[in-house]
Every structure is written in C-alpha cells, then in structure tokens.
Amino acid sequence: MxxxxxxxxxxxxxxxxxxxxxxxxxxxxxxxxxxxxxxxxxxxxxxxxxxxxxxxxxxxxxxxxxxxxxxxxxxxxxxxxxxxxxxxxxxxxxxxxxxxxxxxxxxxxxxxxxxxxxxxxxxxxxxxxxxxxxxxxxxxxxxxxxxxxxxxxxxxxxxxxxxxxxEGKVISYKSLLIEWCQKEKNTFDYEVYEDTGRDELKHFSVKLSINNKVVSKARATSKKKAEEKASKRAFFAFQKQIARRT
The missing domain is CATH 1.10.1520.10 (Ribonuclease III domain)
Incomplete structure (x- = not known):
C-alpha cells in the first residue's frame, strides 16, 4: 500500500x-x-x-x-x-x-x-x-x-x-464478403505481398480475387488492414448483389 x-x-x-x-x-x-x-x-x-x-x-x-x-x-x-x-x-x-x-x-x-x-x-x-x-x-x-x-x-x-x-452498420467488410461468397458458392482469394515502396513504414498490398478474377486492390501497414480495405472496395462493387442475399 x-x-x-x-x-x-x-x-x-x-x-x-x-x-x-x-x-x-x-x-x-x-x-x-x-x-x-x-x-x-x-x-x-x-x-x-x-x-x-x-x-x-x-x-x-x-x-x-x-x-x-x-x-x-x-x-x-x-x-x-x-x-x-x-x-x-x-x-x-x-x-x-x-x-x-x-x-x-x-x-x-x-x-x-x-x-x-x-x-x-x-x-x-x-x-x-x-x-x-x-x-x-x-x-x-x-x-x-x-x-x-x-x-x-x-x-x-x-x-x-x-x-x-x-442493424445497418458493417463492422467487418471482409466477413460480410466471405459470407456472401460462401452463400453464392463463389471462390475468393486474398493475395498478400509486402510492399515497401517509398514509405518509411512497411506496407502490405492485397489483391482480392473472386472466381479467379481480381476485383479490388488495397495497401496498408498491416495485412489485416489491407484485406479489410480491399474487401470494402469489393463490397461496394457488388453491393446490389450482396444486398439481395444478406
């Protein structure tokens, strides 16, 4: 004490x-x-x-x-x-x-x-x-x-x-996108690679493919953040289709 x-x-x-x-x-x-x-x-x-x-x-x-x-x-x-x-x-x-x-x-x-x-x-x-x-x-x-x-x-x-x-708030675009892909029986893949570029901090870049086609790209200071950003971009690209199924 x-x-x-x-x-x-x-x-x-x-x-x-x-x-x-x-x-x-x-x-x-x-x-x-x-x-x-x-x-x-x-x-x-x-x-x-x-x-x-x-x-x-x-x-x-x-x-x-x-x-x-x-x-x-x-x-x-x-x-x-x-x-x-x-x-x-x-x-x-x-x-x-x-x-x-x-x-x-x-x-x-x-x-x-x-x-x-x-x-x-x-x-x-x-x-x-x-x-x-x-x-x-x-x-x-x-x-x-x-x-x-x-x-x-x-x-x-x-x-x-x-x-x-x-009810309308999305806390994980990656989870939502994966759930939609599984329901639709779409294949998906997150290709992650290190991307130092000219930044002082190490970055990671992600290519998100659905049915073997690249649908979005993103980069961030962690793999998790890069995947989430790529998922968010893909979500808005497929928003109408996802809305019909979720």
Missing part, C-alpha cells in the same frame, strides 16, 4: 488536475483513487507493487471488457425480444467494436490522463479504446455494478446505441 500511496502522491504533484478532470468524466468523486491511477498508467512506466505485480491498465481492460459486454447484452436482450442468439451477438459486437471503443475514448480525451514514458504521438489508435475499457473496469471495482451500468448507459447506450442504425 505504501508504494501505491507514493505513486498517488507523485501523480497528484505532477498533475493536480488529474482527479478534477476524472471527476468531470465520472460525475462523482472516486472512492479508490489507486484504481484510477492504474487505469491510466501505461506499462512503459514499468511500475510494480510490493508483491512484484505490474501496475498498469491492462488487467482493468479485461474487467471493463466483461462489464461492457454484460451491460450491452442485457440491454439488447430487453430491447429486441425477437432477436435470436446470433442476431444479439452481432449487435453487441457492433456496439463494443474496437472502432467504436476508440471513438468513445477519444470523445472523453482519455489519452490526456495517461502517464507513460512513451510520447503520446507514438501510441496506436487502439489505446483510446483500451483506456475506455480500463476506466469501466475501475468504475466497477470502485463503485459496483449499478454505478458501472449507469456510466455505460450515460456514455455508450443513450448517446450512441440506436437499434435501426446498428
């Missing part, structure tokens, strides 16, 4: 606005301050407690992810009585998608509260969603289920969850 107390004092001395900003986000004064310190401590700080356990937000991410899934699942279950398991699972995935969580983290400017030895400009986009999950985990452990549920309703469900809009 003495180590946590020292970290708290250090954090407060360096950034006196930390808990004031946090209170504005939460709408209440944190009870267990050490939880929120963890929620905004990056692993690059390399801090451990007296038992040698790492002090950072990663374990809180796990708790926050579970709480988001539980609250969203319960909401959808009540709001969509006709939805079967597959439908409800897809809808929940759209709400808690990495893209949406990143948007929520950015909306609250959570990265501004992070303590890290890495320049914030070097972080990937997913840190915004990771911090949001960690914050939700801290809220649950600090104040309990009802407070956590209320926060999720105020920050996620009420402003962002609309059933009709969600």
């Amino acid at each position: 003495s180590l946590i107390r020292n970290i708290l004092n250090s954090r407060s001395n360096e950034d006196g606005n930390f808990f004031l900003n946090l209170k504005e986000i939460l709408g209440y004064k944190p009870k267990s301050k050490s939880l929120y310190i963890k929620a905004f401590t990056h692993r690059s700080m390399n801090i451990k407690d007296n038992d040698g356990n790492a002090i950072n937000y990663e374990r809180l991410e796990f708790v926050g992810d579970a709480m988001l899934s539980a609250v969203i699942a319960a909401y959808l279950f009540e709001q969509v009585p006709h939805g079967d398991e597959g439908y409800l699972t897809k809808m929940r995935s759209k709400v808690v998608s990495r893209e949406h969580l990143n948007e929520l983290g950015k909306e609250l400017n959570l990265i501004g509260l992070v303590k890290s030895k890495i320049p914030k400009s070097n972080f990937g986009n997913n840190i915004h969603g990771n911090l949001f999950e960690a914050l939700v985990g801290a809220i649950y452990l600090d104040k309990g289920y009802k407070f956590c549920e209320r926060f999720i309703y105020e920050r996620v469900i009420n402003p962002h969850v609309d059933i009709e809009t969600l």
Whole structure:
C-alpha cells in the first residue's frame, strides 16, 4: 500500500488536475483513487507493487471488457425480444467494436490522463479504446455494478446505441464478403505481398480475387488492414448483389 500511496502522491504533484478532470468524466468523486491511477498508467512506466505485480491498465481492460459486454447484452436482450442468439451477438459486437471503443475514448480525451514514458504521438489508435475499457473496469471495482451500468448507459447506450442504425452498420467488410461468397458458392482469394515502396513504414498490398478474377486492390501497414480495405472496395462493387442475399 505504501508504494501505491507514493505513486498517488507523485501523480497528484505532477498533475493536480488529474482527479478534477476524472471527476468531470465520472460525475462523482472516486472512492479508490489507486484504481484510477492504474487505469491510466501505461506499462512503459514499468511500475510494480510490493508483491512484484505490474501496475498498469491492462488487467482493468479485461474487467471493463466483461462489464461492457454484460451491460450491452442485457440491454439488447430487453430491447429486441425477437432477436435470436446470433442476431444479439452481432449487435453487441457492433456496439463494443474496437472502432467504436476508440471513438468513445477519444470523445472523453482519455489519452490526456495517461502517464507513460512513451510520447503520446507514438501510441496506436487502439489505446483510446483500451483506456475506455480500463476506466469501466475501475468504475466497477470502485463503485459496483449499478454505478458501472449507469456510466455505460450515460456514455455508450443513450448517446450512441440506436437499434435501426446498428442493424445497418458493417463492422467487418471482409466477413460480410466471405459470407456472401460462401452463400453464392463463389471462390475468393486474398493475395498478400509486402510492399515497401517509398514509405518509411512497411506496407502490405492485397489483391482480392473472386472466381479467379481480381476485383479490388488495397495497401496498408498491416495485412489485416489491407484485406479489410480491399474487401470494402469489393463490397461496394457488388453491393446490389450482396444486398439481395444478406
């Protein structure tokens, strides 16, 4: 506990606005301050407690992810009585998608509260969603289920969850395209190859073929991103046919 107390004092001395900003986000004064310190401590700080356990937000991410899934699942279950398991699972995935969580983290400017030895400009986009999950985990452990549920309703469900809009939202063009190809018994192939070009970062290029014909191309800094971009371009090329079958 003495180590946590020292970290708290250090954090407060360096950034006196930390808990004031946090209170504005939460709408209440944190009870267990050490939880929120963890929620905004990056692993690059390399801090451990007296038992040698790492002090950072990663374990809180796990708790926050579970709480988001539980609250969203319960909401959808009540709001969509006709939805079967597959439908409800897809809808929940759209709400808690990495893209949406990143948007929520950015909306609250959570990265501004992070303590890290890495320049914030070097972080990937997913840190915004990771911090949001960690914050939700801290809220649950600090104040309990009802407070956590209320926060999720105020920050996620009420402003962002609309059933009709969600039904039309695509979270993975690649999955949608593959599903369509399988239904239509079309063959498909993603040809991936490294493409350094003149860029400083390594890129990957993708050729997407359907029935042995190249239908789209894309490049990105990862194979997954390049495949998704190529799938999105193919989706819009075959949108009318896909709409008739999905």
